[in-house]
Amino acid sequence: xxSSNLAGxxxxxxxxxxYAWLGKQNKLPSYEVSQQGTKQRIRFKCELTVPSYPYTAxxxxxxxxxxxxxxxxxxxQYLVREGKMPENELEPYLPSKNSSVxxxxxxxxxxxxxxxxxxxxxxxxxxxxxxxxxxxxxxxxPPSHYLExxxxxxxxxxxxxxxxxxASIHGxxxxxxxxxxxxxxxxxxxxxxxxKYTSSGPDNLRTFFAELSVYIRERNQTIHARENGSTKQxxxxxxxxxxVRQLYHLKIIEPFTGEKKKKQIEKTTPFRxxxxxxxxxxxxxxxxxFNIQPIVINEQQENGSLLxxxxxxxxxxxxxxxxxxxxxWVPPIPNWNPWIASNIDEGPLATATMESISEDLRHAEQSKxxxxxxxxxxxxxxxxxxxxxxxxxxxxxxNNVILIRGATGCGKTTQIPQYIIDDAIxxxxxxxxxxxxxxxxxxxxxxxxxxxSWERCEDLGNSCGYxxxxxxxxxxPYGSLLFCTVGVLLRKLESGLRGISxxxxxxx
Numbered sequence: 422x423x424s425s426n427l428a429g430x431x432x433x434x435x436x437x438x439x440y441a442w443l444g445k446q447n448k449l450p451s452y453e454v455s456q457q458g459t460k461q462r463i464r465f466k467c468e469l470t471v472p473s474y475p476y477t478a479x480x481x482x483x484x485x486x487x488x489x490x491x492x493x494x495x496x497x498q499y500l501v502r503e504g505k506m507p508e509n510e511l512e513p514y515l516p517s518k519n520s521s522v523x524x525x526x527x528x529x530x531x532x533x534x535x536x537x538x539x540x541x542x543x544x545x546x547x548x549x550x551x552x553x554x555x556x557x558x559x560x561x562x563p564p565s566h567y568l569e570x571x572x573x574x575x576x577x578x579x580x581x582x583x584x585x586x587x588a589s590i591h592g593x594x595x596x597x598x599x600x601x602x603x604x605x606x607x608x609x610x611x612x613x614x615x616x617k618y619t620s621s622g623p624d625n626l627r628t629f630f631a632e633l634s635v636y637i638r639e640r641n642q643t644i645h646a647r648e649n650g651s652t653k654q655x656x657x658x659x660x661x662x663x664x665v666r667q668l669y670h671l672k673i674i675e676p677f678t679g680e681k682k683k684k685q686i687e688k689t690t691p692f693r694x695x696x697x698x699x700x701x702x703x704x705x706x707x708x709x710x711f712n713i714q715p716i717v718i719n720e721q722q723e724n725g726s727l728l729x730x731x732x733x734x735x736x737x738x739x740x741x742x743x744x745x746x747x748x749x750w751v752p753p754i755p756n757w758n759p760w761i762a763s764n765i766d767e768g769p770l771a772t773a774t775m776e777s778i779s780e781d782l783r784h785a786e787q788s789k790x791x792x793x794x795x796x797x798x799x800x801x802x803x804x805x806x807x808x809x810x811x812x813x814x815x816x817x818x819x820n821n822v823i824l825i826r827g828a829t830g831c832g833k834t835t836q837i838p839q840y841i842i843d844d845a846i847x848x849x850x851x852x853x854x855x856x857x858x859x860x861x862x863x864x865x866x867x868x869x870x871x872x873x874s875w876e877r878c879e880d881l882g883n884s885c886g887y888x889x890x891x892x893x894x895x896x897x898p899y900g901s902l903l904f905c906t907v908g909v910l911l912r913k914l915e916s917g918l919r920g921i922s923x924x925x926x927x928x929x
Contacts, residue, residue, distance in 0.1 A: 435514045436493045442506065448472055452492065454485050464763070467492040477749065479919070481763050491756065491764045498754055515755075515774075592669040592676030600661035603635075606674060612636060616657050631656035635664055637673060644668070749917030753853050758898040759920025760888070762913070770898060775852040782851035782900045786843075794878045801839075801876060804832030810840050817841065817923075834858075834927055835873055838902050841923055842884065851900035856923040857913075858904045863889035870894075870904040 443450055451470050458464040467488035469478040476499050480491025494515070500506035588595045594602070607614045612635060619630045632647035644667045648659035668674045708715060755775055756765050765771045770778070801807065806827060816823050827833040838856050845854035860866040870887035877884060886896035888905040896903055898920075910924075918924070 435490060435497065438511075438514055439493045439497055442510075443471060450493070450496070452489050454488060457481070464488075469493060469496050471496070479916075482766055487766075488764075494756070495751075495754070499751075502752070591666040592674075594662060594665045594669060594677050596655075596658045596662050598677055598679070599665040600658050602674065602677070603661045603665050603668075606668065607635070610638065616660065618653055618656070627651075629653045629656040631660040633660050633664060635668075637668075637671070639673065640671065644671075748914050749919070750921070751917065751919040753855055753899060753920045753922055757920050759855050759918075760886070760895040760898065760901075760903060762916060762919065765898065775899075776849075778852035778899050779846075779849045782846050783849055786846050786851075789878060791878070797876050797878065801832070801836060804836060806832040806836050810836075813837060814840060814844050834869060835876065838923075838925060839873060839877070842900060842902060846900055854900055854922050855898075855920055856902045856925060857910060857921055858902065858925040858927055859907050859910050860904055861907065861928050863892075863906050866904040866906055867892075870902075873902065873904075 439450060448471055452467055453470075454465055454467045456463060457466050464481050464483060465485045465488040466479065466481040467485070469480070469489075469492035470476075476496070478492045478496035478499060480488045480493070480495055482488045482491060497506065497511050497514070501508050501511055604614060606612075616631045616633050619632075620627050621630070622628050628649050629652060630647060630649045631653065632645070634643055634645045636643045644664060646660045646663035646667070648656055648663055650656035650659055665674065669676060707713075753759070753775070755773065756771055757763075758765055806813075813823075813825065825833055825837065838858050841856055842851070842854050845851050858869075860869065866887050866889050870881060870885055874881050874883070874885045879885065881887070881894045882896060884896055884900060885902045886894045886904070888895065888903060888909050890906065890908065
């Protein structure tokens with residue numbers, strides 16, 4: 422919905438209305454706007470969420486303000502559908518149901534040079550089909566200094582791996598001193614010192630395993646250890662520690678009585694610092710000028726290191742948005758093109774109501790009754806599936822999921838989608854009907870879409886279209902059929918089925 426369309430109604434007040442309505446429940450809406458599209462065609466997508474409501478309203482446009490307005494309208498329509506908001510409260514902020522901005526001529530035959538409203542949505546490449554690239558819920562990404570962050574995390578991991586809090590019950594043998602003692606024992610008893618290394622995991626998260634077996638002549642038994650670490654060195658040290666502790670508990674070796682290895686920071690050699698007398702004089706003048714009392718240094722105090730260990734600040738993780746694993750479904754709604762997952766910014770469909778669109782679709786369908794169309798309708802009636810037309814439609818209205826089985830060539834693939842859309846248009850509900858039909862192969866999706874368009878005496882892109890990889894001819898936003906491959910439908914499912922009324926999975 423563009424700014425020009427907003428000027429004609431009260432759409433600009435819908436955000437204030439929603440804010441006031443939620444304020445009565447002590448809740449605040451959260452708008453998150455992200456930029457999408459190319460540099461030549463920049464678009465903004467807004468996601469609106471409200472605490473305790475399991476729904477994410479979506480709106481997009483060429484500017485942030487209109488994207489937020491579209492999202493607010495979407496959320497208000499959700500509240501009306503769920504029965505949480507009376508429809509009459511929302512009517513002042515939406516187009517009047519009695520006012521029709523479309524005419525029969527707008528969907529029928531137009532003067533030369535004009536383009537029908539649904540054809541304005543046809544200039545779509547294959548990359549624009551379905552939801553925008555950012556499909557998954559927002560996750561906080563890595564910091565800008567990614568490599569430095571990885572190095573610091575790895576260093577912290579190695580320090581944590583070397584930490585040992587229960588060495589006292591194992592003879593004070595730690596990961597620093599155990600490997601040397603094990604090698605002394607192996608050399609004294611002429612035993613091999615060959616560690617067996619293995620690894621697992623991807624390159625960025627690889628884990629190394631080290632294992633070693635030691636034969637003890639005094640007890641005529643073999644002990645074995647297998648430990649892991651982020652590097653081969655840490656894995657071998659951990660393996661040696663496990664073996665040494667086993668030897669200690671078997672009373673083969675003595676407990677460790679030597680001095681524990683100090684940290685490198687504690688071994689830093691002190692050095693004297695010479696300060697110029699001029700600097701000392703200037704410092705004294707500054708201290709006297711600001712009346713600063715210098716700290717008295719105790720000469721007997723033990724000298725400490727001026728080097729501080731590098732400990733990175735751990736910030737608490739940002740609060741992640743709650744997402745559900747259920748695929749979100751939204752019925753056909755005003756100002757939404759389901760085939761490109763976008764709001765309609767221009768043209769009469771941007772402000773048209775569902776009732777006016779349905780009426781215009783019915784008038785346009787009635788004006789198509791010609792001799793050629795009658796002949797093709799007669800051919801369709803000769804197919805075996807025509808006998809079950811009413812029975813199929815009744816079952817579709819009564820059940821959420823039905824299974825239809827028929828012989829090859831009975832017409833189930835080409836006719837059943839047309840039965841659904843024709844029935845909706847005849848009952849003045851065409852705007853509420855958008856059908857997706859999946860095909861196992863791209864060639865079948867294209868050929869069936871061409872066949873259905875030929876039977877309806879239309880060109881591809883009117884009430885019927887197709888979408889396969891690298892190629893798409895999309896139909897009009899309302900009262901239309903889309904034949905696509907399974908992969909295209911799966912990509913649409915990642916952001917939910919918005920504006921789709923029926924899904925037909927063919928050739929299962």
